[in-house]
Amino acid sequence: MRAAVYYGIRDLRVEDVAEPKPAPGEAKIRVKYCGICGSDLHEYQHGLFPQSPFGHEACGEIIEVGRDVKGFQVGDNVIAVQKGAYAEYLVCPEERMLKKPGDMSWERAAVVEPLSGAAYAIEKGGIQPSDTVLIAGAGPVGLMVLLGLKAVGVEKIYVTDISETRRKKAEELDATSVLNPLLEKIPAKIKELTAGKGVDVAVEAVGMEATLKDCLASVRFQGKVIVQGVFVDRVPVHMLGFVTRETTMIGTNSVNLPLAMSWINSKGARPELIITKVIPLEQISVEGFEVLTRKEKEEIKILVAP
Numbered sequence: 128m129r130a131a132v133y134y135g136i137r138d139l140r141v142e143d144v145a146e147p148k149p150a151p152g153e154a155k156i157r158v159k160y161c162g163i164c165g166s167d168l169h170e171y172q173h174g175l176f177p178q179s180p181f182g183h184e185a186c187g188e189i190i191e192v193g194r195d196v197k198g199f200q201v202g203d204n205v206i207a208v209q210k211g212a213y214a215e216y217l218v219c220p221e222e223r224m225l226k227k228p229g230d231m232s233w234e235r236a237a238v239v240e241p242l243s244g245a246a247y248a249i250e251k252g253g254i255q256p257s258d259t260v261l262i263a264g265a266g267p268v269g270l271m272v273l274l275g276l277k278a279v280g281v282e283k284i285y286v287t288d289i290s291e292t293r294r295k296k297a298e299e300l301d302a303t304s305v306l307n308p309l310l311e312k313i314p315a316k317i318k319e320l321t322a323g324k325g326v327d328v329a330v331e332a333v334g335m336e337a338t339l340k341d342c343l344a345s346v347r348f349q350g351k352v353i354v355q356g357v358f359v360d361r362v363p364v365h366m367l368g369f370v371t372r373e374t375t376m377i378g379t380n381s382v383n384l385p386l387a388m389s390w391i392n393s394k395g396a397r398p399e400l401i402i403t404k405v406i407p408l409e410q411i412s413v414e415g416f417e418v419l420t421r422k423e424k425e426e427i428k429i430l431v432a433p
Contacts, residue, residue: 129433130214131411133181136174139412147211149193149216154219156205157185160237160405160430161212164358164416169334172417173359185212185219186227186236192290196221204229205238208382213411217433222242228392234405235391237430238271238398243387244355248330249279250386252353256280258327258356261317261345265293265305267334267428268355270401273300276349278390283319287313290424296401308337325350328382334358340365343374352376359389399426408433 130144149155162184185207189199199205204227208221217307227236236261249272254260260281262269265288270361276284277300285304286297294305317326327350329342334356342352343364369376390396403426406414415429 128215128317129408130211131182131404131408131431133175134172137171137416139410139416141409143305144214146216147192149196149218151194152196152221153185153193154189154192154196154221154224155191156185156207156217156219157183157190158187158212158217159217159233159433160161161185162237163173163419163431164265166335166414168188169357169359169420172420180210182213182255183208183210184237184240185209185217186233186239187217190216195232197290199224199226206384208238208384213408213431213433215408225388230379231391232399234402234430235399237380238402239384239387239391239430240270240382241267242274242390242396242398243382244268244379245275246383246386246390247381248353248355249275250383252328252351252377254279254328256282259283259321260285261313261326261329261342262302262311263329263331263338263341264288264333264356265290265297266424267401269330270427271398272299272330272332272344272355273297273302274396274398274400275387275390277425278394278396279299282342283317283325283326285317287338288424290423293427296427300400308341313341317345321347325352328353336360336362343369343376346372346374349373349376353412354378359422363409383427391431402430403427404428405432407431
């Protein structure tokens with residue numbers, strides 16, 4: 128089968144490799160799509176993380192099941208959260224799969240996993256419908272948080288990004304106000320928009336010093352900062368302000384698939400709206416990762432079709 132093989136930083140090659148066989152408790156999936164995740168992009172640029180999840184936003188059809196698999200059978204269409212999905216076939220443990228509803232498009236199925244990351248962050252952060260929220264970053268992570276906040280009933284949502292394409296998408300998804308940090312100081316603007324108070328919650332969705340500092344400086348006294356962006360560099364934090372304003376900061380790094388599915392089924396969430404491009408596996412480096420590393424962020428979510 129054809130699969131993308133990671134050789135090192137910015138060295139991803141599509142090669143012929145042996146087809147995997149499902150072990151007990153696993154199913155073999157013919158991959159329909161695998162989304163390029165922000166964590167994958169960081170690994171492409173900086174090196175694999177420990178216990179790397181490279182290529183994990185998958186969906187496809189089960190073509191073989193291993194011994195002891197009880198909840199799935201050959202022919203089932205599934206969403207799979209399992210690394211190694213930049214390939215024609217993937218083996219996945221039963222507990223990391225979810226059946227795709229029959230009326231759900233493959234495009235939507237491919238982005239249930241990133242929406243479930245937003246679901247986990249919003250639930251862990253305890254965000255309430257009455258909260259005012261700042262999202263720093265309108266890439267896939269930030270836009271999924273925006274969709275999730277709309278699903279739980281949050282009305283005041285401010286979004287920042289330097290990319291015009293991504294700011295426009297945040298506007299399309301009904302953000303209250305969309306700001307360009309290159310043109311205005313975000314903490315001052317947030318104070319202006321909230322009558323001097325600051326937001327209740329800020330979500331860092333990029334993984335950069337500047338966006339984290341915007342979040343910390345934009346929350347109210349005893350406000351909360353949720354960090355969902357992936358950081359590869361150390362970040363200095365002004366601890367005096369952090370302490371005197373009694374800020375709470377939490378990190379999130381997991382998923383809640385059932386909650387994301389409930390948003391889709393009962394709240395009308397449409398995560399597929401952030402997809403901007405679908406590419407063949409053979410073009411994963413040039414048309415996928417290299418495009419996403421450009422300073423000009425013209426694409427948002429790219430799906431790979433093996």
